[in-house]
Amino acid sequence: MRQSWWKILAIALLLYTLIAGLLMEAPRLPILNETIRALHFHVTMWFGMILMLVVAVYYSIKYLRTNDLRNDDLAIEFTNAAILFGVLGIVTGMLWAKFTWGDYWSGDPKQNASAIGILMYFAYLILRNSLTDSQQRARIGAIYNIFAFAAFIPLIFVLPRLTDSLHPGNGGNPGFNAYDLDSKLRAVFYPAIIGWTLLGSWIATVRVRMRRVERTIEDRMINS
Amino acid sequence: MLKEISVLISKEVTLEWRQKFALNGILLYVVSAVFITYLSLGAQKGNISTPIWNALYWIIILFSAVNAVAKSFVQEHQGRQLYYYMIASPEAIILSKIIYNTGLTLILALLGYGVFSVILGNPIQDQGLFLLNLVLGAMGFSACLTMVSGIASKAGNNATLMAILSFPIIIPILLMAIRISKNAMDGLDRSVSMDYLFTLLAINAIVAVTGYILFPYLWRS
Numbered sequence: 001m002r003q004s005w006w007k008i009l010a011i012a013l014l015l016y017t018l019i020a021g022l023l024m025e026a027p028r029l030p031i032l033n034e035t036i037r038a039l040h041f042h043v044t045m046w047f048g049m050i051l052m053l054v055v056a057v058y059y060s061i062k063y064l065r066t067n068d069l070r071n072d073d074l075a076i077e078f079t080n081a082a083i084l085f086g087v088l089g090i091v092t093g094m095l096w097a098k099f100t101w102g103d104y105w106s107g108d109p110k111q112n113a114s115a116i117g118i119l120m121y122f123a124y125l126i127l128r129n130s131l132t133d134s135q136q137r138a139r140i141g142a143i144y145n146i147f148a149f150a151a152f153i154p155l156i157f158v159l160p161r162l163t164d165s166l167h168p169g170n171g172g173n174p175g176f177n178a179y180d181l182d183s184k185l186r187a188v189f190y191p192a193i194i195g196w197t198l199l200g201s202w203i204a205t206v207r208v209r210m211r212r213v214e215r216t217i218e219d220r221m222i223n224s
Numbered sequence: 225m226l227k228e229i230s231v232l233i234s235k236e237v238t239l240e241w242r243q244k245f246a247l248n249g250i251l252l253y254v255v256s257a258v259f260i261t262y263l264s265l266g267a268q269k270g271n272i273s274t275p276i277w278n279a280l281y282w283i284i285i286l287f288s289a290v291n292a293v294a295k296s297f298v299q300e301h302q303g304r305q306l307y308y309y310m311i312a313s314p315e316a317i318i319l320s321k322i323i324y325n326t327g328l329t330l331i332l333a334l335l336g337y338g339v340f341s342v343i344l345g346n347p348i349q350d351q352g353l354f355l356l357n358l359v360l361g362a363m364g365f366s367a368c369l370t371m372v373s374g375i376a377s378k379a380g381n382n383a384t385l386m387a388i389l390s391f392p393i394i395i396p397i398l399l400m401a402i403r404i405s406k407n408a409m410d411g412l413d414r415s416v417s418m419d420y421l422f423t424l425l426a427i428n429a430i431v432a433v434t435g436y437i438l439f440p441y442l443w444r445s
Binding site for chain 1: 372392426438
């Protein structure tokens with residue numbers, strides 16, 4: 001119980017997000033209409049992804065300092081979970097764009113930047129798989145992970161803000177904060193971020209445990 | 225440190241000069257790439273619009289730079305790498321390689337610019353800004369590609385890996401450079417491009433500093 005309180009919290013927050021996010025009254029705005037509810041399911045994906053990537057980079061740095069494979073397990077699995085969230089974020093964003101902008105892909109800088117970010121992390125997975133030695137894989141993976149993250153930050157935070165964009169919050173378009181993120185939306189939005197991030201961490205920790213069990217079994221088979 | 229870097233750079237230049245085929249090969253690569261685009265477009269001077277000129281130019285420079293820098297960690301074999309490992313600090317090695325590759329990329333970019341001007345016409349109105357942008361772009365490309373080529377060389381160094389690892393990381397630099405050179409083409413007032421120039425410089429700095437910090441870990445493995 002002491003160790004699983006955050007899993008229960010995640011379930012509770014996500015149930016709340018689903019029910020309140022879909023049923024609660026939302027502000028009526030032209031064009032956006034009911035799609036404003038995507039806030040709780042699309043925007044939160046990106047928040048969760050960024051938070052988990054930060055965790056992954058933290059463990060990559062820790063791996064480079066300690067050379068302990070246990071840190072690498074955390075780094076790769078948090079990245080995997082972040083990639084899952086990123087893909088879901090793109091898909092939900094495309095769905096939302098279809099109903100508000102009229103097209104699944106309309107060349108919006110933020111859309112493009114996030115697609116590039118996903119490419120970056122797919123490249124990371126391919127790099128890892130191309131190395132066979134587990135220590136070397138962990139080390140070079142960690143180096144690329146940190147390097148890619150350093151390039152990813154300007155990509156998604158700086159560049160889209162320099163150009164005009166249809167995306168809420170950019171280029172003269174009012175963001176969610178400006179007028180539509182009223183207290184009712186906030187009451188769902190913030191718990192939703194925490195809930196989705198906790199879910200992602202849950203997925204990551206389960207997979208980390210599987211990885212460690214597999215490694216132990218392998219070691220035992222080799223040594224026996 | 226400075227002395228170490230300058231010795232290492234002169235070593236790179238000597239090495240390059242000794243095996244001229246690699247340098248000549250990459251120069252020929254640029255020229256033939258430009259010529260192929262020229263023929264496939266069926267374009268005459270001034271026949272293609274400026275955005276297309278711009279995009280083609282930067283894509284050709286990108287691909288030539290990837291090819292030119294990719295060899296920076298493989299042209300010397302394992303034994304010699306071990307020798308450098310013993311006599312030089314990794315920081316000096318990465319800095320010297322970045323500086324050397326900046327020069328190499330800049331030569332490629334200038335050559336490409338020359339060939340482009342001759343056969344496809346030269347629509348640039350603000351030469352100074354364009355050249356400054358080339359220098360900054362070359363710095364960014366080389367900082368990014370040098371580090372990635374180091375990573376790829378540890379992973380068996382196949383060309384696909386080099387490309388997929390570097391392209392997404394290089395895109396912010398590429399986009400900024402393309403935007404500035406578009407401004408230079410249209411002859412816009414320089415104050416318009418100032419913001420972009422600073423952003424490009426900042427991205428270069430981020431990439432270079434990250435590479436500088438991470439390279440010792442890569443080098444040690």
